[in-house]
Amino acid sequence: MTPLLRVEQVRAALPGGRPVLRGVDLAVAAGEVHGLVGESGGGKTMLARAVAGVLPEGVRVTAGRIGFAGQDVLALPPRSRRALLGHSIAMILQNPSAALNPVLRVERQLAEVLRAQGRSRAEARDTALDWLERVQIRDPARVLGQYPHELSGGMCQRIVIAMAFACQPQLIIADEPTTALDVTVQLEVLRLIRQLQRESGVAVLFVTHDLGVVAKLCDRMSVLFAGRVLECGSVAEVFARPAHAYTAALLAAMPRYDEPERGLHPVPTALVEQLWADTAEADRAAAA
Amino acid sequence: MTASTVLRRLLQALPTLFGVVLIIFVLLRVVPGDPISMMVTGESTPDDIARLRRAYGLDQPIPMQFALYLAALARGDFGTSITMKQDVLGLVLQRLPATLELALCAFVLATTTGMLAGLAAVRWRRHWPEAAVEGASAVALAIPEFLWALILVLALSVALPLFPSSGRVDPVVATAFHTQFYLLESLVTLQPHLAAELLSHLALPALALAIPLAAIIARVLRTALLEAMRQDYMLLAQVKGLSPNAALLRHALPNALIPTVTVAGVQVVLLLGGTVLVELIFAYPGLGNMLYRAAVNRDLPVIQGVTMVFSVLFVLLNLAVDLSYALLDPRIRQA
Numbered sequence: 089m090t091p092l093l094r095v096e097q098v099r100a101a102l103p104g105g106r107p108v109l110r111g112v113d114l115a116v117a118a119g120e121v122h123g124l125v126g127e128s129g130g131g132k133t134m135l136a137r138a139v140a141g142v143l144p145e146g147v148r149v150t151a152g153r154i155g156f157a158g159q160d161v162l163a164l165p166p167r168s169r170r171a172l173l174g175h176s177i178a179m180i181l182q183n184p185s186a187a188l189n190p191v192l193r194v195e196r197q198l199a200e201v202l203r204a205q206g207r208s209r210a211e212a213r214d215t216a217l218d219w220l221e222r223v224q225i226r227d228p229a230r231v232l233g234q235y236p237h238e239l240s241g242g243m244c245q246r247i248v249i250a251m252a253f254a255c256q257p258q259l260i261i262a263d264e265p266t267t268a269l270d271v272t273v274q275l276e277v278l279r280l281i282r283q284l285q286r287e288s289g290v291a292v293l294f295v296t297h298d299l300g301v302v303a304k305l306c307d308r309m310s311v312l313f314a315g316r317v318l319e320c321g322s323v324a325e326v327f328a329r330p331a332h333a334y335t336a337a338l339l340a341a342m343p344r345y346d347e348p349e350r351g352l353h354p355v356p357t358a359l360v361e362q363l364w365a366d367t368a369e370a371d372r373a374a375a376a
Numbered sequence: 377m378t379a380s381t382v383l384r385r386l387l388q389a390l391p392t393l394f395g396v397v398l399i400i401f402v403l404l405r406v407v408p409g410d411p412i413s414m415m416v417t418g419e420s421t422p423d424d425i426a427r428l429r430r431a432y433g434l435d436q437p438i439p440m441q442f443a444l445y446l447a448a449l450a451r452g453d454f455g456t457s458i459t460m461k462q463d464v465l466g467l468v469l470q471r472l473p474a475t476l477e478l479a480l481c482a483f484v485l486a487t488t489t490g491m492l493a494g495l496a497a498v499r500w501r502r503h504w505p506e507a508a509v510e511g512a513s514a515v516a517l518a519i520p521e522f523l524w525a526l527i528l529v530l531a532l533s534v535a536l537p538l539f540p541s542s543g544r545v546d547p548v549v550a551t552a553f554h555t556q557f558y559l560l561e562s563l564v565t566l567q568p569h570l571a572a573e574l575l576s577h578l579a580l581p582a583l584a585l586a587i588p589l590a591a592i593i594a595r596v597l598r599t600a601l602l603e604a605m606r607q608d609y610m611l612l613a614q615v616k617g618l619s620p621n622a623a624l625l626r627h628a629l630p631n632a633l634i635p636t637v638t639v640a641g642v643q644v645v646l647l648l649g650g651t652v653l654v655e656l657i658f659a660y661p662g663l664g665n666m667l668y669r670a671a672v673n674r675d676l677p678v679i680q681g682v683t684m685v686f687s688v689l690f691v692l693l694n695l696a697v698d699l700s701y702a703l704l705d706p707r708i709r710q711a
Contacts, residue, residue: 142614174617186608191630191706200626201616235706251616 090158091115092258092291093139098152100131100138100315107371108134108147110315116308118258121285121292123306123323125299125338127355131315132295136261139293140179141169157258174204178252180281182264184245188236194247195232201251219250223280242273246280253284260285263295278305299342303327311335314367333359382695389691396687397680401445404676405438411458411674432458445680454684455677459670464681468663472685473556474544475651475662481559481578482585482647487640489586490593494636497594498601499624509594516591522653525584529657532580539579542659546573581658585650589643596639600632607631634704641697645690 093116100109108131116122124132137143139154141161154161157176161169181187189197195216202212213232220228223246236244245265252260262281266274282305285292294306302309302323310320311332319332330336337355344350412428429435433444448455454464497509519527533541544550545558549570555561559578562570604610605628613623652664659665663682670678702709 140615142611170617170619172617173615177615179612179615181608181612183608187612189609189613189627189631191634191704192627200618204617235710237707238710248612251612255616 090155092118092120092157093293094153094155095135095139096153096155098135098138098154099150100134100143100147101150103146107374108315109138109149110367110370110374111152112312112315113317114310114320116259116291116293118291119289120308121282121294121306123302123309124293124295124312125297125302125309126312127297130312132297132312133263134315135312136179136263136293136295139259140173140177140261142173142179174201174255174257176258178255178257178260180245180248180252180260180262180265183268184241184248184265185236185268187248188244190236192235193232194234194236194239198232198247198251198254201254205255215254216250219254220247222253222284223247223250224276240273241269242277245269245273245277249277249281249284253288253290256288257290259291259293261293261295264297265294266298266301267296281305299338311338313363316367334363382699385695385698386691389695392691393684393687397446397449397684398442400680400683401442402438404679405441409674410434411676414674415458454681457670457678458675459673460675460678464677467666467678468681468685470556471661471663471666473558473560474660475655475664477557477559478578478581478585478655478660478662479648479651481575481582482589483644485582486586486589486647487593490590490640491597493590493594494597494601495624495629497598498605498628499621501602506598509598513591513594516587517595519588521584521588521650522657524587525581525654525657528580528584540577541580544574544577544661549573577660581654581660584654584657585647589640589647592643593636593640597632597636600635601628603635604628604631630704634701637697637700637704641694641700644697645693648686648689648693 093114095112095114097111097113098109099107099111101107110131112131112135114122114124114135124135126132134143134147137147138149139156143149149162152162156172161172164172188194195213198216198219199209199212202215203209207215216232217228220231225231225243225246231239231243231247239247245268249265252262265281266277269277278301281292294302296302306323308321309323309326311318311326311334313334319326319330319335321331326335327339330339334355337359340353341355343352411432412425412434415428416425426435433441436444445455452465454468456462457464457467460467493509493513497506500506529541532538550558552570553561559571559574562568562574601624605624610623610627613627618626651662652667654660655662655664656668663685667679667682669675670682
């Protein structure tokens with residue numbers, strides 16, 4: 089069976105030519121929740137944005153293929169590629185307060201998604217109310233008329249989540265959706281995403297640096313380092329038998345609240361340095 | 377912002393206006409030049425001069441003159457013009473509509489072209505429209521409005537006789553109006569030929585005033601739009617599948633208008649000041665022109681009256697700018 093999303097040997101570079109993705113392979117099946125983990129600067133967000141086709145200005149995909157629902161999206165003209173967004177692919181961003189437009193009411197921002205699906209104004213309002221209830225917002229009618237600065241970060245993120253699911257997409261890319269939230273709110277938001285995902289059966293590419301979140305939420309996972317996937321497999325498998333030394337070190341570095349006497353075990357510097365040295369070697373080989 | 381806030385702002389403006397009156401009054405009396413010496417001929421005797429000084433109250437000490445002036449102002453009496461022998465308030469109100477129409481035309485011209493240019497520069501970023509807007513606005517800003525006035529006269533009135541170079545309206549048709557708001561009246565009474573005639577006279581002075589303002593608006597809007605484009609909500613707008621045009625107009629523009637109004641608001645006040653020289657160059661019968669003549673003739677009551685009206689306009693404009701913030705930014709509206 090062909091996966092919903094298949095990323096093959098994708099390379100991307102910053103404006104100066106510095107590589108950020110160095111031949112990434114990734115496959116996400118329909119309905120699967122796929123965790124994408126790795127340290128900061130490893131290319132997680134770049135990969136997520138490459139898949140959605142919304143890379144920052146100047147960053148280019150230089151090689152590889154991104155297949156989505158049987159189409160080669162990199163070969164699509166910009167208009168068709170844009171047509172995927174809001175219909176087949178949706179995104180949840182890291183900072184919910186910044187993701188909502190400060191000068192527009194919640195209703196307008198939520199309705200924008202619904203109107204794009206051809207709903208009338210009145211239908212869009214009803215559906216928007218319905219979605220706010222589904223993301224467990226109290227007093228949804230009042231919230232619709234409010235501006236983002238009147239809402240808490242958790243509420244803003246619920247609204248962004250509502251927008252993503254309201255598109256009824258096949259794939260949702262969640263880029264660290266809980267990182268900017270309070271710990272207590274994080275858990276609620278994760279449960280909400282999991283619940284909505286189960287109800288809709290949408291595939292989720294969940295970008296995070298928190299392995300605890302991966303363990304709770306994901307079916308499969310990929311470990312990204314320096315723009316390459318080091319390891320990929322089911323969450324249970326990878327947690328039980330990590331194949332790569334870096335994955336093992338990441339797992340060992342997870343703080344355990346149930347065993348406080350164990351202490352903290354950061355990823356060994358020597359290992360990270362060795363991996364970066366290998367990366368530099370590979371870059372030189374690729375350039376030659 | 378509620379009605380009570382507006383009222384409070386208007387009351388707060390009263391001390392400002394008092395300050396303006398005081399400064400203008402004192403300045404006019406300490407600078408050299410005396411209205412009486414402009415009036416008398418060689419045959420006047422010292423007695424004649426003394427009589428004239430008494431007649432205009434200029435023989436009193438300055439604090440006394442000021443007190444009398446304030447008392448008259450409170451009664452709505454702005455004094456009598458020394459050179460024109462007419463009531464100052466009447467003179468000012470007769471000229472004000474011409475200046476307001478000129479300033480409004482310049483404002484509309486500047487905001488529309490400035491906004492379109494700013495939007496075009498961002499929409500076609502890194503292509504020729506951005507370079508064209510950057511270049512044109514740099515040139516537009518480097519040249520002050522009175523020089524633009526002269527350039528426009530040379531180019532569009534002398535070299536290419538497209539527009540009249542002076543006046544407000546052809547004297548033949550001027551008798552047709554019942555109010556001083558010629559343009560407004562011609563539009564309201566549906567007389568397009570009159571409106572066209574008025575606009576042809578307004579074109580060059582309005583353009584001279586509008587060019588630098590349009591350039592500032594284009595530049596500020598462009599910077600503000602680029603700033604907005606970097607925000608997460610623009611990424612989300614993209615992810616929602618909005619076209620670049622829709623994202624720019626619906627999401628970036630409402631945010632970018634806030635800093636643009638801040639900067640442009642100050643500039644609009646300066647535009648009003650710019651009318652003085654531009655009206656003079658185009659022999660446009662507005663307040664600025666009258667102020668210039670009054671200054672040359674040391675017609676103190678007229679100078680005081682016109683500056684007073686300009687000050688009131690500044691206060692009202694600043695209030696309008698503050699009100700428009702509240703309209704544009706919900707965070708301010710609820711603060």
